[in-house]
Ligand SMILES: [Fe+2]
């Protein structure tokens with residue numbers, strides 16, 4: 538890996554130290570364990586386990602009230618700080634892709650440095666989460682190789698937490714995502730904390746459509762900044778040939794208000810609605826494939842290397 542640049546000047550918001558108590562999956566959303574799959578997408582019978590590797594139900598934050606408090610504090614910070622201007626600044630900075638040069642696989646290994654201590658469903662290194670998700674999908678959808686690779690890389694953007702990539706605070710990397718530039722839908726977790734966001738009272742940003750128009754398509758909507766959008770920018774900027782649905786999954790997999798609650802549907806266009814069907818498929822695996830059964834990395838590596846070669850250049854700019 539070649540590190541090309543020092544960390545960016547990020548402004549006053551970053552004086553606050555990271556809250557190391559929450560992860561991407563720390564949504565606090567109660568799952569009903571049911572996913573109705575769209576008819577057009579084949580359903581290959583993935584069985585949803587009732588409990589995670591700790592014996593708790595998934596995303597069960599009531600089980601540990603301390604963690605719950607950490608999650609709430611995380612969302613307080615996230616909701617206050619993710620403004621339209623902040624996101625614009627982050628996108629402009631990171632789309633330059635001048636942080637580093639490395640291959641996809643090198644990044645998978647680098648992500649191992651990021652351990653989410655607080656994810657209630659996960660205490661394994663990140664590469665295991667990536668491979669467990671990818672292998673579970675591969676088993677059920679053997680012919681969709683793009684989906685296997687999408688699963689492998691979906692969380693690579695979490696490297697933003699590392700010093701070499703700006704060491705962004707947790708609230709700027711993980712957690713549920715949502716559009717900025719229009720009213721914060723009540724389906725967002727801990728919605729009340731948006732009252733502390735300067736955009737909450739900004740007349741251009743606090744109407745249902747805000748700066749957007751109905752049906753404009755999510756591609757024209759700015760999402761709160763995090764690992765999803767960063768990895769999308771990396772994939773796009775390096776000319777990945779992944780299909781539209783793969784890029785959509787990478788970009789919106791943390792957009793729980795949409796894919797779990799159906800909020801913000803008025804901003805979607807036809808292509809988004811098609812891609813959303815695959816995101817629903819993917820999400821089930823992202824959430825439920827975490828387990829104590831470790832994937833043998835060396836054994837599956839050649840397969841994933843071949844997919845990386847098919848859909849990405851050998852070295853990427855990050
Ligand atoms: Fe993620």
Ligand SMILES: [Fe+2]
Pocket residue numbers: 561666691692823
């Ligand atoms: Fe994930």
